[in-house]
């Protein structure tokens with residue numbers, strides 16, 4: 543299990559699944575990221591791209607332990623719900639076992655943040671109990687972005703409505719939701735920063751403690767290859783041009799600074815530092831604070 547320290551704060555990665563994305567020119571995740579184009583970026587190998595030239599992606603939750611606060615950032619896809627992202631199948635993973643292997647219990651979580659309301663960021667908000675969806679973290683406040691929630695309530699397609707209904711609505715019904723603004727301060731160490739573009743209400747999570755700084759990206763960037771090419775936007779970005787501008791802005795702000803950038807979909811080592819590289823950037827992975835279990 544990978545984990546990192548930022549001052550007094552610890553961030554631990556709990557993986558739901560890892561997947562290579564085979565480049566399909568007709569339905570590309572990143573159209574420009576062909577195996578040939580990726581071979582031009584040698585530092586992506588071997589961690590972030592397979593020897594065949596396919597992008598490696600990870601779907602994981604990040605457990606943030608700060609003084610007086612246990613916070614889960616993003617809750618993956620979740621079990622028992624068919625989703626097109628995984629071929630229309632319902633997952634049945636050991637995610638909760640992996641979660642408990644960190645020493646946390648579901649009851650010990652104080653807060654949950656979804657960087658945005660896409661399928662792979664909200665799933666374990668809930669779990670199936672009999673034929674009911676119940677909150678996975680029954681004692682947590684679920685911090686849902688007001689802008690994001692309003693957007694998807696009005697504009698989501700049928701699958702997005704299903705996501706709201708099984709992964710968001712039950713936590714509202716349990717009285718656990720706080721609708722928050724995009725710059726919400728969660729604790730003295732942890733706050734949201736607006737990074738719209740991927741979705742209209744998208745946020746990243748900034749950690750500051752003991753003079754150290756960390757940034758959990760959410761999906762303002764999906765893959766480290768976008769540091770070499772901030773202009774590469776996936777077609778499912780709500781506003782691909784705006785997301786490209788946002789990437790360049792965030793990378794420029796982090797470049798050559800002592801800021802630990804933790805990628806929400808980056809394969810291991812997952813966290814690291816942004817370095818300037820010509821007129822773009824590269825990702826310099828940081829070792830974990832604890833050995834991989």
Ligand SMILES: [Zn+2]
Nearest residue numbers: 660662663761
């Ligand atoms: Zn995602």
